[in-house]
Amino acid sequence: MSRLLVIFALIASVVPSMAALPGADALAKLIAKEFDTNADEKIDAGEWQTGVADGFTQLDSSADGSIQTDEVYDLKGDIAEESGDIAALLIVELIKQVLTGLDTDKDKAVSRKEYDELSQSIFGRLDADKNSHLTLAELAELPLKMVAK
Numbered sequence: 021m022s023r024l025l026v027i028f029a030l031i032a033s034v035v036p037s038m039a040a041l042p043g044a045d046a047l048a049k050l051i052a053k054e055f056d057t058n059a060d061e062k063i064d065a066g067e068w069q070t071g072v073a074d075g076f077t078q079l080d081s082s083a084d085g086s087i088q089t090d091e092v093y094d095l096k097g098d099i100a101e102e103s104g105d106i107a108a109l110l111i112v113e114l115i116k117q118v119l120t121g122l123d124t125d126k127d128k129a130v131s132r133k134e135y136d137e138l139s140q141s142i143f144g145r146l147d148a149d150k151n152s153h154l155t156l157a158e159l160a161e162l163p164l165k166m167v168a169k
């Protein structure tokens with residue numbers, strides 16, 4: 021069993037009410053905290069746009085204009101401060117999974133173009149009830165929706 025699977029199994033056993041993907045709720049909370057500038061606990065299209073644009077800069081720690089999927093590990097310390105060490109491990113893997121989903125040409129890097137094209141369509145996909153706002157529950161679907169395209 022990989023180290024990650026062990027962690028997943030551990031979390032699942034500690035928190036039985038966890039959603040389908042461990043860490044998805046924690047990731048949703050983190051995104052909401054970063055994106056929800058008017059603090060109404062929902063993300064509208066404008067907040068999403070600003071948030072994902074800032075996210076690109078944050079994730080591209082080498083500042084070479086594309087996100088190498090491993091660059092997500094550079095954020096782990098910051099995420100751990102927000103969400104705790106165990107949640108950070110899960111969140112980092114989920115973000116990596118999302119990035120892999122964004123990497124259309126599979127060169128293990130997400131270019132600005134790949135990022136922008138898909139981050140716009142993802143908002144629509146996440147907004148299950150089509151009210152132009154993303155709730156925490158809808159945000160928690162992000163990793164799943166990135167896998168099931």
Ligand SMILES: [Ca+2]
Nearest residue numbers: 056060062063
């Ligand atoms: Ca908001």
Ligand SMILES: [Ca+2]
Nearest residue numbers: 082086087088
């Ligand atoms: Ca980079």
Ligand SMILES: [Ca+2]
Nearest residue numbers: 123125127129
């Ligand atoms: Ca790519």
